[in-house]
Amino acid sequence: MTQQILDGILIDEQTELSLNELCKACSSSAEWIIELVEEGALEPSGYVQTQWRFSGNSLQRARTAMRLQRDLDINLAGVALALDLLGEIEILESRLCQFEISNND
């Protein structure tokens, strides 16, 4: 059975996940995901819950949120703040990397 080659689905920015799919992928309750949306930590498209579509990187964010909440015992507002700050650090690091390259001698 190890010879079989598995072909999966790449979850990228174009991939859309429903609330149900995201819950399953995070092994979380729908309520927990809804709370994340209410905190503004996840931003699905669609106005009503049944039409919510989450982008592929929501999965990454939700999983990180889950670990932060579980391991550091912070509430969802704190988790949302941490996610925003982590995102900002990532952008700054990427800019720093480019800046360092153009100033190297």
Place this chain on the structure above:
Amino acid sequence: MDFKDYYEIMGVKKDASQDEIKRAYRKLARKYHPDVSKEADAEIRFKEIGEAYEALKDPEKRTAYDQLGANWKAGQDFNPPPDWDAGFEFNGAGYTGGDASDYSDFFESLFGRGFGSAQAQHQRGGYTARGEDHHAKVLIDLEDAYHGATRGITLQSPELDNNGHVITKQRTLNVKIPKGVKQGQRIRLAGQGSAGMGNAPAGDLYLEIEFKPHSIYRVDGHDVYLDLPVTPWEAALGATIKVPTPNGPVDLKIAEGTITGRKMRLKARGIPAKSPGDLYVVSQITLPPADSEEAKDLYRKMEQELAYNPRSKLGV
């Protein structure tokens, strides 16, 4: 098996209060949390800290651990004395959240193993339940993202055997890595997670893509960076030079008067995708060594014949 000094790991004294231990844990956990920390060994440290806290936060476990005596040193070969835990009762409640299977042999030899995760499987208690989704990381080369590849990955997962004991099962999967994957993206393999209960379907397996560090390229999202050493004459006069790319070498035109750090964009030669990334070639002017008389003469000749003062703007 090595003895672990949980007090040392937590950086607290042996007589630290429960509050001090909790504070030390909170501080270390924030510092080494793998989602937050940039330290290379964050994940290992975080698990170690979690394990130490698991042993010390519970007064019963801590007392039992203290009973082993103060003479043990971290890393010393250790076997628990027979009946060392007589009279203690450990219950599985209140795992710090880490997977029980993550704890060291040392921890398990003292406090037993598996109660945490074994319970988790029964909690669902339903008649049929879809299997849980699993997550794992897969390390790939940058070139795999350009061309696609098939990678064999070995996964270890705790499972219950017929007697209710937790055993670690190993399985190997061959997985197709699609062209165009980015760091941190996930591949979903339907039905490769935990088996379902009753007639319910199995869960999915999510593989998180991580690039191995590359010797010459750096990756930022879909963009790829390459430092390109150039000679002073190539930079001064302009030249067409051969440049490696993950797709094979290309000829790149260097403009006359190129300075160090000039970014040259090779459009759409980054990681391929619907909107492909770019490859940035960054010039690095290198000096030929003046390690022979001829070379020294050439430098002296430049000194005499080129009226060049790079410090003119500095007023000297």
